[in-house]
Amino acid sequence: xxxxxxxxxxxxxxxxxxxxxxxxxxxxxxxxxxxxxxxxxxxxxxxxxxxxxxxxxxxxxxxxxxxxxxxxxxxxxxxxxxxxxxxxxxxxxxxxxxxxxxxxxxxxxxxxxxxxxxxxxxxxxxxxxxxxxxxxxxxxxxxxxxxxxxxxxxxxxxxxxxxxxxxxxxxxxxxxxxxxxxxxxxxxxxxxxxxxxxxxxxxxxxxxxxxxxxxxxxxxxxxxxxxxxxxxxxxxxxxxxxxxxxxxxxxxxxxxxxxxxxxxxxxxxxxxxxxxxxxxxxxxxxxxxxxxxxxxxxxxxxxxxxxxxxxxxxxxxxxxxxxxxxxxxxxxxxxxxxxxxxxxxxxxxxxxxxxxxxxxxxxxxxxxxxxxxxxxxxxxxxxxxxxxxxxxxxxx
Amino acid sequence: xxxxxxxxxxxxxxxxxxxxxxxxxxxxxxxxxxxxxxxxxxxxxxxxxxxxxxxxxxxxxxxxxxxxxxxxxxxxxxxxxxxxxxxxxxxxxxxxxxxxxxxxxxxxxxxxxxxxxxxxxxxxxxxxxxxxxxxxxxxxxxxxxxxxxxxxxxxxxxxxxxxxxxxxxxxxxxxxxxxxxxxxxxxxxxxxxxxxxxxxxxxxxxxxxxxxxxxxxx
Numbered sequence: 001x002x003x004x005x006x007x008x009x010x011x012x013x014x015x016x017x018x019x020x021x022x023x024x025x026x027x028x029x030x031x032x033x034x035x036x037x038x039x040x041x042x043x044x045x046x047x048x049x050x051x052x053x054x055x056x057x058x059x060x061x062x063x064x065x066x067x068x069x070x071x072x073x074x075x076x077x078x079x080x081x082x083x084x085x086x087x088x089x090x091x092x093x094x095x096x097x098x099x100x101x102x103x104x105x106x107x108x109x110x111x112x113x114x115x116x117x118x119x120x121x122x123x124x125x126x127x128x129x130x131x132x133x134x135x136x137x138x139x140x141x142x143x144x145x146x147x148x149x150x151x152x153x154x155x156x157x158x159x160x161x162x163x164x165x166x167x168x169x170x171x172x173x174x175x176x177x178x179x180x181x182x183x184x185x186x187x188x189x190x191x192x193x194x195x196x197x198x199x200x201x202x203x204x205x206x207x208x209x210x211x212x213x214x215x216x217x218x219x220x221x222x223x224x225x226x227x228x229x230x231x232x233x234x235x236x237x238x239x240x241x242x243x244x245x246x247x248x249x250x251x252x253x254x255x256x257x258x259x260x261x262x263x264x265x266x267x268x269x270x271x272x273x274x275x276x277x278x279x280x281x282x283x284x285x286x287x288x289x290x291x292x293x294x295x296x297x298x299x300x301x302x303x304x305x306x307x308x309x310x311x312x313x314x315x316x317x318x319x320x321x322x323x324x325x326x327x328x329x330x331x332x333x334x335x336x337x338x339x340x341x342x343x344x345x346x347x348x349x350x351x352x353x354x355x356x357x358x359x360x361x362x363x364x365x366x367x368x369x370x371x372x373x374x375x376x377x378x379x380x381x382x383x384x385x386x387x388x389x390x391x392x393x394x395x396x
Numbered sequence: 397x398x399x400x401x402x403x404x405x406x407x408x409x410x411x412x413x414x415x416x417x418x419x420x421x422x423x424x425x426x427x428x429x430x431x432x433x434x435x436x437x438x439x440x441x442x443x444x445x446x447x448x449x450x451x452x453x454x455x456x457x458x459x460x461x462x463x464x465x466x467x468x469x470x471x472x473x474x475x476x477x478x479x480x481x482x483x484x485x486x487x488x489x490x491x492x493x494x495x496x497x498x499x500x501x502x503x504x505x506x507x508x509x510x511x512x513x514x515x516x517x518x519x520x521x522x523x524x525x526x527x528x529x530x531x532x533x534x535x536x537x538x539x540x541x542x543x544x545x546x547x548x549x550x551x552x553x554x555x556x557x558x559x560x561x562x563x564x565x566x567x568x569x570x571x572x573x574x575x576x577x578x579x580x581x582x583x584x585x586x587x588x589x590x591x592x593x594x595x596x597x598x599x600x601x602x603x604x605x606x607x608x609x610x611x612x613x614x
Contacts, residue, residue, distance in 0.1 A: 362532065
């Protein structure tokens with residue numbers, strides 16, 4: 001028997017409005033709730049099973065990075081931007097470093113840009129695989145978690161092999177990426193940039209990631225309960241999405257093929273082939289599906305990149321004490337969660353005069369009051385999970 | 397990637413006359429919204445008077461197709477600083493600069509609008525009716541800079557606890573942890589000895605060097 005969604009909806013409404021006395025009540029969800037991915041609190045006013053006024057309360061994770069950036073110098077700031085969206089810490093470094101390089105008018109060696117591209121895509125896979133693990137779990141399906149996290153670990157191992165860190169790589173330097181040196185050498189000889197086995201291990205890992213995508217699709221896409229919980233739920237029309245600044249997979253799921261990797265010139269994405277995945281209905285299901293396809297596209301990008309990465313230096317010549325000339329610029333990049341950008345204002349000093357951090361999840365969850373209006377209480381969890389936010393990225 | 401763009405000689409805020417690929421676009425934006433455009437490092441920045449703020453962004457949305465609300469924030473241009481380095485050249489007049497970036501969703505065109513607000517009592521019309529996403533961004537700018545957005549339905553604190561006094565992103569707001577103890581990281585970088593005769597690798601980043609210095613000491 002298939003679940004007729006209209007019927008289920010109709011029955012829930014009947015029982016709420018006719019049979020039960022349902023006085024209005026306020027339900028607090030979080031700040032410590034597994035579905036909030038950190039510390040987000042929702043104050044939901046509900047009538048029976050339906051929420052009619054949902055107010056997100058954020059700020060529990062606010063660390064004041066914009067203020068801290070004003071008292072730190074440029075190399076130190078990469079360590080704090082790592083901690084914004086911590087499931088894809090590597091990707092946060094890219095727009096910041098690019099902004100500083102833009103003001104310094106530095107030419108970054110191509111090999112460094114390709115290494116950045118490979119690692120950014122790995123960060124994207126790791127982030128989306130977390131979503132593949134956690135989202136079905138929130139809907140009650142445990143098994144996909146084991147498949148997704150296993151491959152995420154494989155990807156993180158590769159990232160760790162190159163950068164030394166799973167979550168907070170701090171790997172980018174102004175003008176390139178961090179070089180590896182021989183240990184104890186007084187002459188500090190550059191020994192290698194990528195680990196010797198990197199290419200081989202990456203090839204294997206990408207095959208495995210593509211394989212797990214098939215498995216996840218089999219597991220989740222054929223599951224009637226998940227389909228019933230996600231199809232037609234939390235529909236986000238494109239015109240609402242753009243007005244709220246919703247970006248990334250959430251925007252593409254609403255049918256807008258907008259991907260900053262295609263339009264902004266910050267990494268050599270024009271030299272690899274990949275598709276911009278879009279959904280049709282902008283519902284929870286499409287947001288899941290778009291992310292699954294994006295893992296596949298990222299794996300394809302990495303496969304192409306390790307074949308075409310040029311050799312050469314990985315660091316441009318920069319002064320030891322980095323001073324960024326006077327000027328301002330906005331650089332944005334397609335992060336796993338959406339548009340991540342930095343508005344960098346420099347006064348010619350060792351640190352920024354002002355660094356505005358535009359994080360994707362902040363704008364993405366500002367849609368919550370709109371999208372949760374009239375949602376069933378269990379759907380609140382399904383819709384919130386499908387937006388895939390991280391509280392570090394919301395609160396900064 | 398910067399060098400691939402024909403960036404002209406003047407590093408700060410080039411005028412629209414510079415042969416930049418975005419020149420035509422910047423001019424057309426300035427014409428439609430009635431402002432002054434500059435291209436600063438591949439970012440089109442259009443300054444509009446504060447009383448035409450909402451009008452300009454409405455035109456940007458409706459006539460230029462810049463429908464995606466990216467962010468809204470502010471910059472405190474102040475001579476007095478409690479933390480961080482003060483401005484190299486003191487300003488004649490302190491002000492708050494409100495910035496708002498909007499973008500299209502096809503070619504990736506984006507414009508940063510900016511306007512000047514009074515330093516002591518900044519207020520401006522809210523953008524909520526133009527871009528719904530401005531709601532949270534304006535609440536953030538309100539608590540961080542003390543900007544009052546006229547017509548905003550709820551300017552309660554977003555990040556800060558209720559009853560928090562002061563506007564943390566104002567340059568005069570002290571960073572308390574820094575007041576108690578100077579940031580040790582600054583010492584690491586500034587006091588680094590210039591090692592002679594080390595060759596090329598010297599230019600590399602601090603991280604590796606620091607690690608190795610520690611190693612040598614050990």
